[in-house]
Structure formats: structure tokens, C-alpha cells
Amino acid sequence: MSEHQEDAELFHSMINRVLEKEVAPFYEQWEEQSAIPRSLWNTLGQAGMLGIDMPEEYGGAQASFEISQLAIEEMARKGFAGLAGGYNIHANIVMPYILHIGTDAQKQRYLPDMISGDVLSAIAMTEPGAGSDLAAMRTTAQRTDEGYVINGAKVFITNGLQAELVVVCAKTDPAAGAKGVSLFLVDTSLPGFSRGKGIRKIGQHASDTAELFFSDLVVPHGALLGEEGKGFAYLMQELPRERLGVGAQAVGATEGVLEITLEYVQQRQAFGQRVADFQNTRFKLAEARARLEVAKAYLKQCIASYHKGEMGSTEAAILKLMLTEMQCDIANDCLQLFGGYGYTLEYPVSRFFVDARVQTIYAGTSEIMKEVIARSMLGK
Amino acid sequence: MTNFVDQEELALFRASVIKALETEVAPHYEAWEKSGVVPRELWNTLGDAGMLCVDIPEDSGGCEAPFQYSVVVGEELARMGFGALSTNVMVHSDIVAPYISHLGNEAQKQQWLPKMVSGEVVGAIAMTEPGAGSDLQAMRTSAVRDGDDYILNGSKTFITNGQHADMVIVAAKTDPSAGAKGISLFLVDTTLPGYSKGRNLDKIGQHSGDTSELFFSDMRVHASALVGEEGKGFIYLMQELPRERLVIGALGVAAARGALDLTIAYTHERELFGQKLAQIQNTRFEIARMETDYQVNKAFVSQCISQYEAGELDAPTASMAKYSATEMQCRVADGCLQLFGGYGYTTEYPISRAFMDARVQRIYGGTSEVMKEIIARSVLGRV
Numbered sequence: 001m002s003e004h005q006e007d008a009e010l011f012h013s014m015i016n017r018v019l020e021k022e023v024a025p026f027y028e029q030w031e032e033q034s035a036i037p038r039s040l041w042n043t044l045g046q047a048g049m050l051g052i053d054m055p056e057e058y059g060g061a062q063a064s065f066e067i068s069q070l071a072i073e074e075m076a077r078k079g080f081a082g083l084a085g086g087y088n089i090h091a092n093i094v095m096p097y098i099l100h101i102g103t104d105a106q107k108q109r110y111l112p113d114m115i116s117g118d119v120l121s122a123i124a125m126t127e128p129g130a131g132s133d134l135a136a137m138r139t140t141a142q143r144t145d146e147g148y149v150i151n152g153a154k155v156f157i158t159n160g161l162q163a164e165l166v167v168v169c170a171k172t173d174p175a176a177g178a179k180g181v182s183l184f185l186v187d188t189s190l191p192g193f194s195r196g197k198g199i200r201k202i203g204q205h206a207s208d209t210a211e212l213f214f215s216d217l218v219v220p221h222g223a224l225l226g227e228e229g230k231g232f233a234y235l236m237q238e239l240p241r242e243r244l245g246v247g248a249q250a251v252g253a254t255e256g257v258l259e260i261t262l263e264y265v266q267q268r269q270a271f272g273q274r275v276a277d278f279q280n281t282r283f284k285l286a287e288a289r290a291r292l293e294v295a296k297a298y299l300k301q302c303i304a305s306y307h308k309g310e311m312g313s314t315e316a317a318i319l320k321l322m323l324t325e326m327q328c329d330i331a332n333d334c335l336q337l338f339g340g341y342g343y344t345l346e347y348p349v350s351r352f353f354v355d356a357r358v359q360t361i362y363a364g365t366s367e368i369m370k371e372v373i374a375r376s377m378l379g380k
Numbered sequence: 381m382t383n384f385v386d387q388e389e390l391a392l393f394r395a396s397v398i399k400a401l402e403t404e405v406a407p408h409y410e411a412w413e414k415s416g417v418v419p420r421e422l423w424n425t426l427g428d429a430g431m432l433c434v435d436i437p438e439d440s441g442g443c444e445a446p447f448q449y450s451v452v453v454g455e456e457l458a459r460m461g462f463g464a465l466s467t468n469v470m471v472h473s474d475i476v477a478p479y480i481s482h483l484g485n486e487a488q489k490q491q492w493l494p495k496m497v498s499g500e501v502v503g504a505i506a507m508t509e510p511g512a513g514s515d516l517q518a519m520r521t522s523a524v525r526d527g528d529d530y531i532l533n534g535s536k537t538f539i540t541n542g543q544h545a546d547m548v549i550v551a552a553k554t555d556p557s558a559g560a561k562g563i564s565l566f567l568v569d570t571t572l573p574g575y576s577k578g579r580n581l582d583k584i585g586q587h588s589g590d591t592s593e594l595f596f597s598d599m600r601v602h603a604s605a606l607v608g609e610e611g612k613g614f615i616y617l618m619q620e621l622p623r624e625r626l627v628i629g630a631l632g633v634a635a636a637r638g639a640l641d642l643t644i645a646y647t648h649e650r651e652l653f654g655q656k657l658a659q660i661q662n663t664r665f666e667i668a669r670m671e672t673d674y675q676v677n678k679a680f681v682s683q684c685i686s687q688y689e690a691g692e693l694d695a696p697t698a699s700m701a702k703y704s705a706t707e708m709q710c711r712v713a714d715g716c717l718q719l720f721g722g723y724g725y726t727t728e729y730p731i732s733r734a735f736m737d738a739r740v741q742r743i744y745g746g747t748s749e750v751m752k753e754i755i756a757r758s759v760l761g762r763v
Contacts, residue, residue, distance in 0.1 A: 126722065129651065131652070131721050131722060133652050133653050135653075136651075136652075136653075136654075155722075156722045199726050199728070200726060200727040200728065201725050201726050201727065201732075202584075202725055202726075202727060202732045202735070202736055203725070269511070269518070270513065270514070270515045270518075271515045271517075271518075272515075272518075278749075280749055280752075335739070336742065336743070336747070336748070336749075339513050339514075339743055339747055340508065340513060340537075340538045340740075340743055340744060342743070343583050343584055343585070343739060343740045343743060344581050344582060344583050344584075345582040345583065345584065346581070346582070350583075350584045353584070353739075354584050354736070357717070357725060357735070358722075358725045360718065361718070361721055361722055361724070361725060362722060365718070365721055366718070367662055367718075370662075
């Protein structure tokens, strides 16, 4: 066994242990309360699960990127999609932004606390009138002598209710379209920052999703992440990684829903035989397995190309489109095999179904993915 | 017979239903969804408004309207986004009441039907058991004759209206060795000793539609509660299932209309990339696909309604109506939600409820898989 594989196995068992002990016994309660306790992030940090692939100098384990993907996959496989979403944002999106774009001072200030779980982060791009259409963004950041004055509102912000740090996208030059967008590291204790109520959703209940408001919020010049006006370019640069995370979630959740369905159909009797013995069941599950294996191969290929720094936006779009659509189709088919039980909250298959539905929407809808792919083939 | 229904009068009735629902249901529905059940008084309100069991004959207390009138009530409930309530009312008016009206004796009709019309009695029907869904032969609830009584023992699950029901039609085995031929139906008064209701089951949608487990423990019902003849329960079920399945199909069609209307309005409002969502080709093609899907299914369900009124709707055709219309409903609800983007995933936008409420339509009243088997048997014979 290579050192790399051994590492992976050690991490895998650590991740499983932590999730079984710290998450599984409480997750249903968190779903009911529509929130994960803030302290869980410290627990995950202490267990070494945050910033797994971040450099050691900031407190990370400097493990390979695959391990952090594995963490997301395991959460999704166990049916903790609400947690996986928040984890992906904190550990897999915001941390790399800071690592890749931030100054030394910014890295020193934030990464160790994010890795320990003392600081929970969010990223605020979407606005009420601007979802995937980032050029329509209205939040502004005006440069003054004391710093930047931020005004505007954001919506659908994962981790929004609890985050101490929010990466905010705002227009520093409203006339310049996409080129006028900049990123800011916003400390949520600053005056002028406020949060709305949690947004009620049809699934991923444990994940908090909030509206954020900025009213003459002043951040110091040092809060600018990267260069002014380059926000859009940074977003594009980091998108592949975000979509890899969504892909890992899709694969994990599909593995998970298939596992519980396989178990159910072999135990449930109908018309004098096991549900597993009906050809319809066998073919539905066979189809699901085949789609999952193909999806895993594509995900693996994307990870390899990400490692080489070669993963482009088209590959990321293909990955997100295919894997999340697959996840929704399979969760839907699996629920059907449970019959009436699948519609009740008592059977976790119902959670896999409702949690899946947003995967084809957030981080760029399937329609946006198609547009990105089409542009690569046909131009704008 | 459809031609004999005055469509202008039917439209007037529809308008009156809409008005009543806007006043009596719309302002409260979200609160009921949160509490997981509609208030018991709603049934009396619906009864007073003349919306329950409208096609029951006059001598049983109904107004003997054509079947289409009853369908209109369910359709409007579904179209207006009250999916759970449409299911509750369907069970009461389009399943339970017709069993009594078609199969009950005069005393049974007089005992139950006038009060079901007024809403003083809420009806439910208990077929499904923990180990027997569509597979009715696997039923374990038993009814053992003892003098002038039957003694019922067993449990049922997924019973719509289970929390409020005053009367439940219970399917039980009077002859456990006779398979399907050993099943009988009973009109069970839920105030009798030995009857108890379990939890209101938590579901992913149709939240205000109460769905319960029911338990019968040495419950004595008088022999006069037997529906029709002993051992003929399965035949009666087969006889009445086409109406149930047809109405589920009609609800599916109407709910799809409601979802489409919400979505069409939204695409005209919502701006994206400098244009209306309605101007983007994908939106246009998706709406076109779904509108077509809707229209074709609506035509088929209308045809089935005519056949039912003429006494000509057979089981495979009713299965096609349920299968096709509910699958269409789920496709439409899913496609519509997607056009709402992130908002579609929030409970603030009613499209999310249309999506969640739709999902069980492919399951209850016989799953799509059972529908396919019935259709396949009519085409290919039994395996």
C-alpha cells in the first residue's frame, strides 16, 4: 500500500468516526431546529476535519485535496447534506479563496481560526435580483480614506446565520460591469452588518441559509481580498473547486441513497416476493449503479485535472450538470421503491430526495451549466 | 353523458367554489400546513358551503349533481395549491361516500351520508397495512363473527383523514384462509371501544393532510356495519377503485395547471441577464413542453370522466389516467420549480409546495408501478 493510500484510509476512518460520534446522534434534531449548533464547527476543527488540505503553517493537515473531497462525500453519503453544504462553503471554498488570493496578513489572521473552527465563514455572491447573473449585482463598496463603505443585500447565504467572516462580492466600479466586482473579507461583528431570519426551505433543513444586509458598513482597506476589480476573475478561478465539492456531494449522496434502498428492497415483501425480485426494481437499481459509476469516473478525471491546474470551467460545468441531475433522478427513483414509506420523514430516503433538489440550483443552475458548455462549443 | 352537463352552470359552480376557497381556506392554509392538520370545523364549513359529496343522491341528503361537479371541487383545491386538502376531500367525497352510496343498504346510507354531506361526519378508508400496501391479499386485520357482532383486530397505516374521521371503512379478513375472497368491508364508528388512532405521520409534503395509523383491538362492530356481502370486499374495492384513480388523475391535472400558472406569471416578472425570464429560449421551450404535457393529459382525463359518467370506465383505463396524469404532474412541478431557481427551494414560494405535494400522487391510490402492472395485464395477460 502506498503512503498516499494509507493516509487516505487513516483519514477515512477518522472522518467516519467523527461523523458517527459527533453528528449522527444529533442530526435529526438539527434538522428539526433548522440549525447546526455553532459549537459543532469547533468540534470538527478540534478533530482535524476543517482545512484538511491547508498548509501546516496555518494549522492544516496539508493532506491531499482528495481527502477534503472525501469528507464531503462521507457527509453526503450518511445523509447529512445540510452539513456537507456548509462544510463545502467553509473548508472547500472560502479557505482556498484566502489561501490563493489573500495576503500573508489575511492568511495569518483568518486561516488558523477557520481551521480550528473559531471562525466560521460564508461567501456572499447571490442577491435578490442577481443569482447566477453576477453582472446584475447591486451591492457597492465605495473607497474612502478610512476604508470601503459597503451597502447592499445578499440572499441564500449558506452559513449566513452563524458566520463570523463573510467574503462579500461588491461593485467597486458600478460602471464597469463584471470588471467592477471586488471581494472583501467582512468581519460580521462590524457595525452596519445585519442578518435576516433564516430562510425556510423544503430540504437541507439543518443548513442555515440567510439574507445579509450591509448598511454603510465600513471595512478597512486591508479587507480587500486580492486586487480591486478582479473579483469576477477570482470567482471564475475558484469555481472548479466549488463544483468539485458539489460533485463529491452528489456522488456521496447517491452512494448513500442506493445503500439504504438496496437494504430496503431486499427486506420488504410485496405480492409474495421481495421487492428486490421484481424486474422493475432490478433494472432501476442497475441503471442507477451504471450512472453512478460513470459519474465517479468523470469526477475522478476532473480531480486529476484539477491537480495539474488544468481543470477548466467547461469540465466543471459538465461535472455539476451531470452529477447533480443524476443525484436527483436516482433519489427520486429510490423514493418510489419505498412506496408510501418513502414519503414519510421516518425513512431517510425522503431526506435524500428533498436534500438533492437544490443541487441542480445552487452554485449555478443546470441551465447555467448548459450555457457554459454551449459557449465552449458554439461561442457566445 | 358529458353533453348533458350544462357547462355554463358548471362554470358558475366552479366560480362559487373558488370564491369559497379564497375566503375559507386561502387565508389560513399556511397555518394549517404548519400545524400538520386542518381544523375539524373546516369540514362543517365546507359542508355548509355545499362542497362535500355533491353527487350523492337527494334521498341520501346530497344534491345529486353530476360527477363532474364533485371533480370540480377537487380540481380547484388542487389548482389553488391546497394539495393536502384536495386529498382529504377526495377521500371523503369521492371514495368513502360513493362506497356507501353504491354498496350500502338504506339504513347505512341514512346513517352516514346526510352527515357526510353536511360535514358532521368525516369519512376515511382503511386498506393499507404496515406489511400490505397495494398487495391487499397480504392484509392481516381480521374480523371474526361473534353472535350479532364482528370482532376486529389489527392495524392500518397511511390513513388519510385518520385524525378527524368519525367513520372509517375498514377492510378486514373475515376468512383468513380465502385470500382475496376472504376480505369484507365494515363501516366503523370511531367512537366505539377498541378503536384508537396513532400518530399523525410526518411527511415531506401535503403537511396539512393528516395521515395516521389506526388500531383495532377487540373492537366489536354490529353485523349491520358490514358493507354488502361478507367476502366480497375485494370485488367492491376493484369496482370502486377506478373512480378513486380517475379523481387522483384529475387532481394531478389541476395541480399542474396551478403550478404552470404560477410559473408563467413568475417568468414574466423575473429579470435575468437583462431580459425577462420568459424571453429566454430554455424557459420558452420548457413552458411549451410542460403546457403540451398538461393539455394531452387533461384531454385524456376528460375523456375518462365522460366514460365514468357513462358507466364505461374500466380498470386499465383508470390506471392509465392515474399513471399518466400524476407522472405529468411531477414532471411539471419539477420543471416549474427549476425555473424559480433558488426561490423555488424556499417554502416562501408556493411552487415548492406544489413540488412536495405532487410527489405522493405517484404513490397513493396504487403506485405507478401497480398501475403499469394493471395496464400490462390488460395488454399482455398475467405472467
